[in-house]
Amino acid sequence: MREDVYLIGGFVRDIILYRTRNEMDFLVVGEGPSFARKLAKALNVKEVTIFKNFGTAHFIYKDMTLEFVGARKESYSRNSRNPKVEKGTLDDDLNRRDFTINCLAISLNKNTFGELLDKFNGLEDINEKLIRTPLEPGKTFDDDPLRIMRAFRFASQLGFIIDPNVLKFASEMAERLKIVSQERITDEFMKILGSPKPSVGLKLLFESGVMKVIFPEIHNLAGVEQRKDYHHKDVFQHTCIVIDNISAVSDNIWLRFAALVHDIAKPQTKRFIEGTGWSFHGHEDLGAKIMKSIFERLKLPLTNWNI
Ligand code: CTP
Numbered sequence: 001m002r003e004d005v006y007l008i009g010g011f012v013r014d015i016i017l018y019r020t021r022n023e024m025d026f027l028v029v030g031e032g033p034s035f036a037r038k039l040a041k042a043l044n045v046k047e048v049t050i051f052k053n054f055g056t057a058h059f060i061y062k063d064m065t066l067e068f069v070g071a072r073k074e075s076y077s078r079n080s081r082n083p084k085v086e087k088g089t090l091d092d093d094l095n096r097r098d099f100t101i102n103c104l105a106i107s108l109n110k111n112t113f114g115e116l117l118d119k120f121n122g123l124e125d126i127n128e129k130l131i132r133t134p135l136e137p138g139k140t141f142d143d144d145p146l147r148i149m150r151a152f153r154f155a156s157q158l159g160f161i162i163d164p165n166v167l168k169f170a171s172e173m174a175e176r177l178k179i180v181s182q183e184r185i186t187d188e189f190m191k192i193l194g195s196p197k198p199s200v201g202l203k204l205l206f207e208s209g210v211m212k213v214i215f216p217e218i219h220n221l222a223g224v225e226q227r228k229d230y231h232h233k234d235v236f237q238h239t240c241i242v243i244d245n246i247s248a249v250s251d252n253i254w255l256r257f258a259a260l261v262h263d264i265a266k267p268q269t270k271r272f273i274e275g276t277g278w279s280f281h282g283h284e285d286l287g288a289k290i291m292k293s294i295f296e297r298l299k300l301p302l303t304n305w306n307i
Pocket of ligand 1: 098144
């Protein structure tokens, strides 16, 4: 059987943005894994990883990871962490994707080889640096609430802006992130932290109320308090500045993470001392103590933890 195959998603978006990447996404209208096996054989690649339940497969070819997915209608059932997957057409598959900038496809089929399919004006949105959902945002986010964080990640990573209606739904649906697995949430959060100017994503997380759901300790850093002439600066704003400064000189994700949490215990240690002003005595020690449980909760690596 000859399947229709398209290059899709982040790979097509990144070609247009001149961003290099080592992952290629293929959409197969038919069986993704069986097409992956046939192509691997033709390329003389021995190892193919198949995820039967998800109908996906991947293999490595010349430093490039090739990902294959069969076209599907997919819906994440309202209270489950796992998607329900059904076979679908190219059109079904495009409808269920997250953002218009990720819905572009390039045909690899004989009669239309090289043609760009752009059902939702994704090319225009890339040029306008705009993050929009292909369907009504409530539907797209309901299918997979992690997409709320993905919107913020793309804004932070690519320097794009988010359509106001998408932002509105992101705020309204922030609580829905509670059904998403911690691993996926942490993965997106770390991508935001790894972006060129992480404060862009961190502020979106905060302003939408998502931070309160996924990382309440960072949410609690915000808030300006005044007493007499003493203006206690907003620790969240200060933290954002420190992270951006570190990120301008280092890509080290743990250094960035250290910047994120360096004042994490300030809210608990805050005291007002008459004649002196605000004090955060002992916040470094308390901060260091609570980090292990935060790492455990976020499912971050705990190897070599010596505290
Ligand atoms: N996708 C989606 N909803 C998600 C995750 C992914 O619709 N929650 C779709 C998008 O079309 C996306 C493609 O699957 O482009 C591939 O997903 P992924 O590899 O996670 O993201 P990329 O867009 O490729 O970006 P990056 O590789 O930079 O994470």
